[in-house]
Amino acid sequence: xxxIYIITSYIFVIISPLVIIYRIAIGKxxxxxxxxxxxxxxxxxxxxKLIWFHCSSxxxxxxxxxxxxxxxxxxxxxxILITTTTLSSSKIFTNFNFxxxxxxxxxxDNNFIVKKFLDHWKxxxxxxxxxxxxxxxxxxxxxxxxKLILLNARLTNKSFKRWRKLKHFSTNLxxxxxxxxxxxxxxxxxxxxxxxxxxxxxxxxxFSTSKKVEKDFLKKKYLGFFRNKKILITAASTHHNxxxxxxxxxxxxxxKFKNIVSIIIPRxxxxxxxxxxxxxxxxxxxxxxxxxxxxxxxxxxxxxxTYGETNKFYxxxxxxxxxxxxxxxxxQNPLEAxxxxxxxxxxxxxxxxxxxxxxxxxxxxxxxxxxxxxxxKIINKExxxxxxxxxxxxxxxxGQKVLKLTYTELIEFx
Numbered sequence: 001x002x003x004i005y006i007i008t009s010y011i012f013v014i015i016s017p018l019v020i021i022y023r024i025a026i027g028k029x030x031x032x033x034x035x036x037x038x039x040x041x042x043x044x045x046x047x048x049k050l051i052w053f054h055c056s057s058x059x060x061x062x063x064x065x066x067x068x069x070x071x072x073x074x075x076x077x078x079x080i081l082i083t084t085t086t087l088s089s090s091k092i093f094t095n096f097n098f099x100x101x102x103x104x105x106x107x108x109d110n111n112f113i114v115k116k117f118l119d120h121w122k123x124x125x126x127x128x129x130x131x132x133x134x135x136x137x138x139x140x141x142x143x144x145x146x147k148l149i150l151l152n153a154r155l156t157n158k159s160f161k162r163w164r165k166l167k168h169f170s171t172n173l174x175x176x177x178x179x180x181x182x183x184x185x186x187x188x189x190x191x192x193x194x195x196x197x198x199x200x201x202x203x204x205x206x207f208s209t210s211k212k213v214e215k216d217f218l219k220k221k222y223l224g225f226f227r228n229k230k231i232l233i234t235a236a237s238t239h240h241n242x243x244x245x246x247x248x249x250x251x252x253x254x255x256k257f258k259n260i261v262s263i264i265i266p267r268x269x270x271x272x273x274x275x276x277x278x279x280x281x282x283x284x285x286x287x288x289x290x291x292x293x294x295x296x297x298x299x300x301x302x303x304x305x306t307y308g309e310t311n312k313f314y315x316x317x318x319x320x321x322x323x324x325x326x327x328x329x330x331x332q333n334p335l336e337a338x339x340x341x342x343x344x345x346x347x348x349x350x351x352x353x354x355x356x357x358x359x360x361x362x363x364x365x366x367x368x369x370x371x372x373x374x375x376x377k378i379i380n381k382e383x384x385x386x387x388x389x390x391x392x393x394x395x396x397x398x399g400q401k402v403l404k405l406t407y408t409e410l411i412e413f414x
Contacts, residue, residue, distance in 0.1 A: 001169040005135055009110040016108060027270060028087055036105040039117035043102040048078030051414055052123035053151070054106055057086040058307075059206075059333055060129045063152055065096060066208040066399075070407050072100050077414065081121055083107075088269075088307055095308045096210075109134040118144065125413050127151040130183075131159060135173055142176040147413050150180040150196075151406075152205040153187050156330075156352060160190045171195035179413065181406065184355045202406050204356065206335050207399035218312045225295050226261070226316050233379060234263040234313055234342075237332035238323035243275055245326060245375060247282065250300060252376055253383075263313055265304040267323060267332065272305035314340040319382050321375075322346045325368075331357070338365050339395050343382050345369060363394060 012019075020037065023029035033042055051071070055061040061084055071077055080101040084090055093103045107117045114136050125147035128134075131154050141148050155163075163170040175195040182188040183204035191199055217223070232253050235246040243264060250262045266272060272288060279286045279301055286301040287293075289309070295302075304313060314320065320342040324332040330352030334344045344366035350357045360366035369375040 001166055002135060002172075006111065009108070009136060013108060013110050013113070030087055030090065030105070033090075033105060037108050039107045039113045039120065041104060041120055043104060045121055046079040046100075049076065049414075050079040050081055050121060050123050051077060051125050051127070052081040052083070052121065053127045053129060054083045054132055055089065055129045056132050057084065058089045058092050060084075060132075060152075061089045061092055062210075062336070063206045063208075064127075064129060065210040066403050067205065067407060067410070068096075068098065068101055069210060070403070071410075071414075072098060074411075074414075081123065091307045106134075109136045111136050111140070114140045118146075125149065127410075130154045131156075133173065138173055138176055147178050148176060149410075149413055150177050150191075151410075153180050153182040153191060154184070155182075155187045155190045155194075157186075160194075163194055179409075181409070186355070200409060202409065203398070203402035205402060205406060206333055206356070207339075207395060208403040209339055209396055209399055217315060218309075222295075223316070225297070228259070228297070229261045230257055230259050231317055232257075232260045232262045232383070233319050233321055234265065234317035234337075235321045236265045236310060236314075236323060236337060237267040238264060238321075239267055239327055239329055240271070240274075242323050242326050243278065245372060246321065247279075247284075248372055249376060249379055253379070254300070261299060261302055263302045263304065263317065265310055265313060269305045269307060272303050275303055311336055311340065314342055317342055319343050319345060319379060322350075322366075325349050334360060334366060335395070339392055339399070341392050343367075345375065345378050345382075365392065365395075 020029055020034050024031045024034065036042055053064055055064065068080060071080060077100065082093060082101055082103045083106040085106050090103055090105065107113045118140060123146060126141050127149045129151050138148065171194060174191065175197060177196055179198045179200065180191050180196045182191060182199060182201050185201065188199055188201050232250060233246060235243065246262055246264060253260055264275060266275060276286060284301055285296055285299045286303055287295050287299045289304045290306050314337045320337040322332055322334045322344055324330065325347035328349050331346065331350030333353055335356060337344055338360055344360060346366060346368050348368060348370055357366055367378050369378055
């Protein structure tokens with residue numbers, strides 16, 4: 001099986017220029033930094049100890065930001081390397097003013113490129129976040145006797161079944177991890193079955209909070225506009241067709257309240273044009289966050305078409321509809337909204353974040369709905385509830401505990 005993977009990786013290298021050209025054309029690849037995919041660095045490697053974290057996308061990156069903030073203060077660490085695979089995550093990284101930490105795109109998982117990458121960066125340890133399993137990189141790291149840790153590991157039932165079908169291949173791969181820190185008990189059980197020897201369940205890092213998030217607020221010109229409006233709902237991380245619920249809700253409540261506005265934050269900002277066209281068809285007035293035009297006080301919808309500003313809108317919101325839950329996507333992470341004192345409402349499809357939603361439901365921070373009428377009922381109930389605080393201390397305290405335990409354990413490997 002591994003031999004087939006190696007052959008496939010070389011075939012992909014041959015066709016990769018076409019893939020990258022296409023990705024640049026559709027706005028999913030950095031046209032200047034694409035060379036990093038071939039282990040051609042665009043950043044310097046400092047002298048001394050370098051530790052490396054790899055995250056797939058935005059969610060994984062945000063979850064380790066509080067940990068990076070602590071590690072930046074550690075004098076024994078000279079440099080921290082962060083690699084991600086998506087363009088959106090690289091944009092999020094630029095929002096944080098790190099001194100020791102540099103970002104690069106993760107290289108193609110081909111033996112020749114992997115060797116070139118490791119020869120340049122020479123990490124003392126690698127932390128793969130959540131479910132990032134790259135066979136060639138893992139085998140190369142193991143051969144070089146570099147410490148390998150699976151951090152905040154998450155293994156869904158779907159991916160677990162897939163790995164179990166490749167029993168010999170997966171066992172040989174997973175036993176190479178020196179330590180795994182699962183984010184929930186289900187993942188812990190699955191990792192053990194797949195052959196991981198050292199497992200330590202400290203909790204989910206996604207509960208921890210970045211210092212920057214606490215200081216981030218909207219600019220005064222936006223705050224002035226929203227102070228004069230009643231925010232009905234903030235729809236975050238929405239996917240195709242999920243805006244229908246927000247639009248119907250807005251129409252219903254517009255009959256009861258004159259001065260309302262609804263905020264839409266699509267999961268993929270490139271969908272903003274699609275959403276705008278739909279609102280135009282329905283004769284709704286709207287404003288794009290990236291627009292330099294003055295905000296019309298009569299708008300119905302405010303569309304956030306930029307990356308890295310979601311938390312700023314959570315701070316002014318009372319009710320947040322979490323997307324990815326009305327379609328069979330598995331939901332999106334609700335913790336940032338919950339930590340900032342928002343009431344979460346969501347559809348039935350949250351299986352990718354099952355334990356998080358169960359915890360929030362018990363705390364009465366989140367509520368699920370199955371029908372449009374049920375959703376309206378919940379919004380109506382919460383609409384007149386004043387936002388109590390910009391912080392949910394129960395979640396923040398738990399997150400700080402997880403962060404402290406994780407940092408202490410990580411230092412042992414560093």
